[in-house]
Amino acid sequence: MKKTYILSLAWIVSVLSVLGQEKKINLNALTLEEAVKYSLDHSPTFIAQQLKEQQAGYKLSQVKLDYLPDIYVTSDLRRNIIIPSTPIPASMINPSAPEDELMYMRFNTPWSSGAGLNVTFDI
Numbered sequence: 125m126k127k128t129y130i131l132s133l134a135w136i137v138s139v140l141s142v143l144g145q146e147k148k149i150n151l152n153a154l155t156l157e158e159a160v161k162y163s164l165d166h167s168p169t170f171i172a173q174q175l176k177e178q179q180a181g182y183k184l185s186q187v188k189l190d191y192l193p194d195i196y197v198t199s200d201l202r203r204n205i206i207i208p209s210t211p212i213p214a215s216m217i218n219p220s221a222p223e224d225e226l227m228y229m230r231f232n233t234p235w236s237s238g239a240g241l242n243v244t245f246d247i
Contacts, residue, residue, distance in 0.1 A: 193245040
């Protein structure tokens with residue numbers, strides 16, 4: 125069992141090392157077009173220039189995204205468990221009621237909700 129385990133591990137390591145190797149190019153047998161393409165693909169200055177262009181593209185997209193508006197949407201739903209009662213003079217509701225009598229009224233609802241939309245835009 126131990127021998128099988130060691131052989132399997134050695135086989136996996138050898139396969140991974142073979143797969144990890146880069147394809148070798150015979151530089152002496154290249155045509156002019158292949159040589160130009162190879163030199164452009166592996167040129168450090170060309171690669172650096174491509175990375176600078178890519179970085180400039182990312183910066184440009186970031187600047188464009190900065191001009192998009194910020195949109196915030198809010199909503200609220202509340203259940204009013206305790207609805208407060210407000211004392212008012214009873215004569216406001218019933219003109220024949222005595223002036224010193226108070227009547228308790230509720231001015232709220234059991235449920236309340238709200239919604240809002242906020243848009244900000246940099247000029």
